[in-house]
Amino acid sequence: MKRVAWPIVALALTLLFWGPAASAFPNLYGPKKAKLPAPAGYGVVIASSGAPRNAWPG
Amino acid sequence: MTELFVSPLDKPLQKNVVAGMVLDNYVIASDFKDHQGTVNLYVLPEGEYQFYPTVLNPYLKYVEIRRGRFSVKAGETVYIGEVFLTQGCGPDPVVEVRDQQERDVSMAVAMRPEVGAMTVVKRLAYFDGSYVPEK
Numbered sequence: 001m002k003r004v005a006w007p008i009v010a011l012a013l014t015l016l017f018w019g020p021a022a023s024a025f026p027n028l029y030g031p032k033k034a035k036l037p038a039p040a041g042y043g044v045v046i047a048s049s050g051a052p053r054n055a056w057p058g
Numbered sequence: 059m060t061e062l063f064v065s066p067l068d069k070p071l072q073k074n075v076v077a078g079m080v081l082d083n084y085v086i087a088s089d090f091k092d093h094q095g096t097v098n099l100y101v102l103p104e105g106e107y108q109f110y111p112t113v114l115n116p117y118l119k120y121v122e123i124r125r126g127r128f129s130v131k132a133g134e135t136v137y138i139g140e141v142f143l144t145q146g147c148g149p150d151p152v153v154e155v156r157d158q159q160e161r162d163v164s165m166a167v168a169m170r171p172e173v174g175a176m177t178v179v180k181r182l183a184y185f186d187g188s189y190v191p192e193k
Contacts, residue, residue: 008116015085025086029077031099031170038101043130045102046178048162049062050095051082051143 059083059114060143060151067106067127071189076102081111081143081153089165095140097165099173104132110189111143111151124153128183135176137163138183155183 027033038044062079065071077100080086088094109126128138137159145152159180167174 005117027080027086027089027096027098029079029098029100030089030096031166031173034099034101034170036101036170036172038133041132042101042103043132044135044173044176045100045128045130046098046135046137046163046166046173047079047100047183048089048095048097048140048158048165049079049081049142050088050090050093050140051060052093 059085060111061114062109062126062141062153063112064100064107064109067108071108071110071125072112076107079109079141081141083114095142097162097169099166099170102130104130106130109141109183111153113151120151122188123151124185125187125189126153126155126183127186129181135173135178137178137180141183155185157182 036044060081061083062081063071063075064077064079065074066076079098080096082094084094086096089096106127106129109128110123113120126141128136130136139155140158140162142154142156143151144154157180159178163173163178
């Protein structure tokens with residue numbers, strides 16, 4: 001493994017086993033963040049996205 | 059962790075991302091109690107759009123992935139469905155589009171009351187082929 005990769009691995013393990021609690025960050029594309037009303041030439045798209053609580057190992 | 063990136067159809071996928079959708083990124087607050095997921099609302103220019111899954115792992119590269127599509131019309135509010143990852147975090151993600159309009163729109167209205175005054179048209183996203191990511 002390249003030397004530059006080790007900090008990323010360490011960060012990933014830290015987040016996995018110790019890091020911030022799950023669901024710590026807001027959804028940047030949630031309805032509360034949208035700039036309404038839509039300007040001319042724009043449309044509004046509503047969608048949802050997700051996965052089971054455990055989508056691993058795929 | 060896998061997310062969907064959205065970009066205009068007529069531009070290269072990975073260099074023109076205009077929006078994202080959280081799939082199994084568990085550090086994002088979930089809007090649902092029974093699964094990980096979010097309700098999303100985008101304001102986009104009229105046009106055709108494509109989306110594709112991307113795994114947040116710099117050492118994993120997809121060989122070939124399915125491309126999803128949807129369209130946006132000016133002045134219209136469109137519901138494109140629930141994009142759900144049934145299998146992920148690997149080289150072969152499986153993504154489905156499901157119709158959950160009643161649930162999703164009511165949640166969007168609860169979060170943003172202005173949406174309640176909009177006439178929502180249903181035009182579900184779909185998959186139209188596969189895509190070989192740039193190296």
